[in-house]
Amino acid sequence: MGVPDTGMSQRLVNWARAKSPWITVYNSGACNACDIEIIACLMPRFDVERFGILVKGSPRHADILIVTGHVTLKQASRLRRVWEQMPEPKYVIAMGACGASGGVFHGLYHMVESVDCVVPVDVYVAGCPPRPDEIINAVVTCLNLLEEDAAHGGKEWRQKKPATGVDAEGKSCTVVS
Amino acid sequence: MKEFGTVEQVRKNRIRIRTVPDKIHDAITTAQAMLGFDRLITISTVDNGETLELLYHLIGSHRIIISLSLDLPRDKPVTPTVSDLLPPAGIYERQIHDLFGITFEGNPNMKKIILNEGWPENEYPLRKDWKPNAGVFYGGIKVERM
Numbered sequence: 001m002g003v004p005d006t007g008m009s010q011r012l013v014n015w016a017r018a019k020s021p022w023i024t025v026y027n028s029g030a031c032n033a034c035d036i037e038i039i040a041c042l043m044p045r046f047d048v049e050r051f052g053i054l055v056k057g058s059p060r061h062a063d064i065l066i067v068t069g070h071v072t073l074k075q076a077s078r079l080r081r082v083w084e085q086m087p088e089p090k091y092v093i094a095m096g097a098c099g100a101s102g103g104v105f106h107g108l109y110h111m112v113e114s115v116d117c118v119v120p121v122d123v124y125v126a127g128c129p130p131r132p133d134e135i136i137n138a139v140v141t142c143l144n145l146l147e148e149d150a151a152h153g154g155k156e157w158r159q160k161k162p163a164t165g166v167d168a169e170g171k172s173c174t175v176v177s
Numbered sequence: 178m179k180e181f182g183t184v185e186q187v188r189k190n191r192i193r194i195r196t197v198p199d200k201i202h203d204a205i206t207t208a209q210a211m212l213g214f215d216r217l218i219t220i221s222t223v224d225n226g227e228t229l230e231l232l233y234h235l236i237g238s239h240r241i242i243i244s245l246s247l248d249l250p251r252d253k254p255v256t257p258t259v260s261d262l263l264p265p266a267g268i269y270e271r272q273i274h275d276l277f278g279i280t281f282e283g284n285p286n287m288k289k290i291i292l293n294e295g296w297p298e299n300e301y302p303l304r305k306d307w308k309p310n311a312g313v314f315y316g317g318i319k320v321e322r323m
Contacts, residue, residue: 071317072293072317073292073293073295073296073315073316073317074292074293074294074316074317076316076317076318077317077318080318109302109307109309109315110292110293110302112317112318117318118318
């Protein structure tokens with residue numbers, strides 16, 4: 001990684017990937033409002049198939065994982081396993097206020113602090129729940145990231161180093177893989 | 178029902194009986210057989226500080242609810258199971274055991290049901306005096322705290 005592969009076949013693969021992202025939706029303990037908005041997204045009114053987006057049931061077929069909701073302790077290892085099943089290059093969208101920080105459930109006894117404690121997140125969508133157009137926007141943002149990553153030859157160019165300082169509560173977290 | 182404890186009509190269609198753990202079996206049998214309270218709505222638990230209170234809510238076709246209440250000491254909360262009389266009660270009892278630490282003697286399947294697999298023993302998160310302990314790993318995924 002690091003040096004982009006500019007061969008003909010690789011360029012074809014990159015083009016095909018960006019034109020047809022397959023997503024899988026994983027509910028890690030949400031209230032279902034985000035899932036309903038995703039279903040609204042798939043319906044003819046918003047019609048995500050014009051971007052080539054297709055929802056797949058299996059993470060082994062998917063490029064983008066949409067995590068709806070906060071992550072409970074019970075779901076953390078399952079979410080990690082689902083993410084590990086996805087083929088590279090894979091992208092994660094954390095959906096809603098819960099995905100970003102736990103939302104109204106933040107600090108409860110059965111909670112992991114946020115999705116990015118479990119899997120690395122590429123795009124966050126704000127809102128409780130986000131509107132379908134914001135979800136489409138997130139997926140399109142993900143596709144732009146995918147193209148940029150292909151041009152840079154990997155994800156390393158945009159990954160930040162883990163924070164070295166300690167915040168007020170000593171709660172900053174990084175992903176342990 | 179007077180022989181099982183103090184009877185009180187809290188509302189128009191709601192009766193509360195304060196009984197003791199030894200009599201709960203007979204009280205439910207009597208309520209089922211004599212008064213037609215044949216279905217269990219739920220078992221609820223209240224943390225009263227000194228005691229943990231269990232409430233068995235039963236209903237029948239007459240739409241009157243009876244609440245059989247038990248006070249259990251906080252340091253040794255043990256009560257006989259009622260899952261032999263009311264099979265769905267077994268699941269409620271497992272959940273109450275997870276969250277409040279009340280032991281139901283005789284429940285055949287007293288495993289964890291609602292908490293995650295790595296949850297430590299003797300931590301009951303819905304008790305009022307429970308606080309998450311920073312040194313304890315509660316399961317889920319290991320997060321590197323810096």
